[in-house]
Amino acid sequence: MQDTVLVVGGGPAGLSAAANVTSAGYKAVMVEKEDVLGGAPILSGYAKLVPSGEWASEAIGRMVKRVEDDSSVAVHKSAKVEKLDGEAGNFTATLTNGETVQAGSVVLATGFTHFDSINKPEWGFGTYEDVLTTTQVEQMVASGNIACPSDGRVPERVCILLCVGSRDRQIGREWCSKICCTVSANMAMEIKELSPETDVFIYYMDIRTFGLYEDKYYWKSQEEFKTKFVKARIAEVTSSGDGRLLVKGEDTLVKRPIVIPFDMVVHAIGMDPNADNPEISQVFGVGLEKHGFLEKAEQYTNTCGTTRKGIYACGAAYGPETIDDSIAQGAAAGGRAVADLHALVQKAG
Amino acid sequence: MAIHEKALIEDERLQQHDELVVDGVDVSGHWNTMIAPRTVRDYDDDFETKIQSYTGGEYVHRCWQCGSCTNSCTMYAQNVQFNPRYWIYLTRLGMKEELVKDKDIIWQCVSCNKCTNICPKDVKPEGVMKALAHWMEEEGITEKAPSTIFDEEFADQIYKTGRIEDGKVMQNFFKKTGQPLLQEWLKVFVFRMMKHLPVKHLMTMGFNTVHTPRTKSWGKTGDVLKNYVREQKEAAHG
Numbered sequence: 001m002q003d004t005v006l007v008v009g010g011g012p013a014g015l016s017a018a019a020n021v022t023s024a025g026y027k028a029v030m031v032e033k034e035d036v037l038g039g040a041p042i043l044s045g046y047a048k049l050v051p052s053g054e055w056a057s058e059a060i061g062r063m064v065k066r067v068e069d070d071s072s073v074a075v076h077k078s079a080k081v082e083k084l085d086g087e088a089g090n091f092t093a094t095l096t097n098g099e100t101v102q103a104g105s106v107v108l109a110t111g112f113t114h115f116d117s118i119n120k121p122e123w124g125f126g127t128y129e130d131v132l133t134t135t136q137v138e139q140m141v142a143s144g145n146i147a148c149p150s151d152g153r154v155p156e157r158v159c160i161l162l163c164v165g166s167r168d169r170q171i172g173r174e175w176c177s178k179i180c181c182t183v184s185a186n187m188a189m190e191i192k193e194l195s196p197e198t199d200v201f202i203y204y205m206d207i208r209t210f211g212l213y214e215d216k217y218y219w220k221s222q223e224e225f226k227t228k229f230v231k232a233r234i235a236e237v238t239s240s241g242d243g244r245l246l247v248k249g250e251d252t253l254v255k256r257p258i259v260i261p262f263d264m265v266v267h268a269i270g271m272d273p274n275a276d277n278p279e280i281s282q283v284f285g286v287g288l289e290k291h292g293f294l295e296k297a298e299q300y301t302n303t304c305g306t307t308r309k310g311i312y313a314c315g316a317a318y319g320p321e322t323i324d325d326s327i328a329q330g331a332a333a334g335g336r337a338v339a340d341l342h343a344l345v346q347k348a349g
Numbered sequence: 350m351a352i353h354e355k356a357l358i359e360d361e362r363l364q365q366h367d368e369l370v371v372d373g374v375d376v377s378g379h380w381n382t383m384i385a386p387r388t389v390r391d392y393d394d395d396f397e398t399k400i401q402s403y404t405g406g407e408y409v410h411r412c413w414q415c416g417s418c419t420n421s422c423t424m425y426a427q428n429v430q431f432n433p434r435y436w437i438y439l440t441r442l443g444m445k446e447e448l449v450k451d452k453d454i455i456w457q458c459v460s461c462n463k464c465t466n467i468c469p470k471d472v473k474p475e476g477v478m479k480a481l482a483h484w485m486e487e488e489g490i491t492e493k494a495p496s497t498i499f500d501e502e503f504a505d506q507i508y509k510t511g512r513i514e515d516g517k518v519m520q521n522f523f524k525k526t527g528q529p530l531l532q533e534w535l536k537v538f539v540f541r542m543m544k545h546l547p548v549k550h551l552m553t554m555g556f557n558t559v560h561t562p563r564t565k566s567w568g569k570t571g572d573v574l575k576n577y578v579r580e581q582k583e584a585a586h587g
Contacts, residue, residue: 229413
């Protein structure tokens with residue numbers, strides 16, 4: 001009889017899954033490839049989370065503590081699953097640290113990889129110091145100081161470019177990353193709070209602050225923080241020659257080319273499939289959908305399912321996802337995994 | 350860039366020279382026409398605040414460009430160039446040059462307030478149209494409206510004498526707006542007044558129109574008043 005669930009990935013979804021498994025009285029083994037738990041919010045040093053407004057280190061920190069304090073969870077950090085033998089109800093996983101884990105079911109909470117702006121070279125990242133990504137600015141906000149990396153000056157004008165690595169066929173990213181509009185509107189307000197003299201512009205093709213994020217972020221950033229939203233297609237980011245950056249493109253509402261000076265340009269980077277997904281697909285024998293995220297099983301009666309029986313998934317492993325929804329999905333996947341164990345118990349009994 | 354199809358380019362962007370040498374090459378003649386670039390090179394960051402200082406423009410920053418104002422607009426139905434949504438966008442970004450291009454139609458807003466009713470963000474686009482029209486008038490981009498000319502004449506007389514003389518206000522208003530002094534309706538109006546008003550009243554009116562007496566002990570009040578109004582305007586619009 002198996003009483004253990006293998007949870008792969010120690011981000012918000014995985015932490016939630018593990019906690020749900022042990023709260024049902026079963027055991028969880030968590031395998032995390034990095035040397036800390038917490039996933040992207042901790043590894044990338046996010047500032048305040050949307051929509052709770054809590055600092056990532058505190059909010060996700062609580063999730064980490066809950067799992068680390070839980071004697072029913074065995075955590076393997078700096079380790080990956082190398083091989084998975086057996087079948088639903090009786091898996092044997094071999095880890096890169098040499099350990100083997102017996103588990104009745106598996107939850108893949110393997111998340112995503114931030115889009116690497118180097119893949120959009122014409123927008124200046126990697127060429128100009130003052131072109132940053134949203135993760136870098138998250139870290140700036142968390143440190144409480146907004147400054148241009150080139151010379152440390154406080155920027156007079158910041159622009160955030162949306163859909164960097166999202167909705168871009170040119171570079172094979174045919175998906176909306178879902179959270180960047182909201183994160184950017186939130187970031188515009190955070191920048192304004194730290195530096196009230198800074199004007200923040202957001203360059204967009206569409207705004208998708210979906211659901212309940214509308215008033216709290218999209219409206220508020222305009223009404224209270226005077227963030228300016230410019231509908232434009234950006235061609236390139238270059239240097240003005242006097243230490244500023246020039247954002248070139250077309251304002252699609254005015255139908256005129258634009259060349260606007262900025263002190264800081266921020267890429268609102270999207271979510272790529274986890275760079276390890278091809279490996280994950282092979283090791284666990286699960287399929288990937290056409291964009292490279294994990295393939296979902298039939299959704300309506302096989303929630304959190306993958307293409308392989310006994311293996312469940314949750315969160316951004318399936319595609320761009322919010323932190324809150326990743327946590328909910330983690331709990332759901334944990335529930336499915338536990339149900340499998342429970343069915344085995346009944347069968348054996 | 351030299352061009353042939355000049356009809357496709359706005360007149361103000363066509364630059365023609367009789368003699369033109371570029372980098373030592375004489376391009377006089379057929380190749381001498383150039384187009385000024387239409388690139389937007391900067392935003393006027395203070396313009397939104399400026400328009401917000403005019404009555405009606407206070408809520409322009411709320412706009413999210415849904416276009417409900419333009420869709421519901423009475424004037425848009427007459428002329429698709431009349432586009433409140435677009436002007437609000439230009440205002441927010443401070444693209445004055447683009448706005449000025451539409452100076453001859455922005456004032457045509459008829460204040461039906463359909464936009465005010467339909468706007469999901471309570472921008473009050475009708476107010477923004479008014480604010481823009483006022484700004485253009487104050488900047489001298491558009492001619493003074495007859496109502497402004499009337500107001501100025503009215504206020505001027507008060508500053509000078511502490512009172513107005515109806516006849517004189519009319520007379521100067523007509524003069525300044527280029528209208529004939531003897532208008533048909535006015536003739537009828539004066540004729541009826543002469544017929545029905547007491548003679549003493551008429552004589553006082555005539556005397557006052559010619560001599561424009563000041564209110565008793567008016568003194569420097571006019572100057573003080575004038576300064577106060579100027580200060581208030583500066584405080585509001587900079």
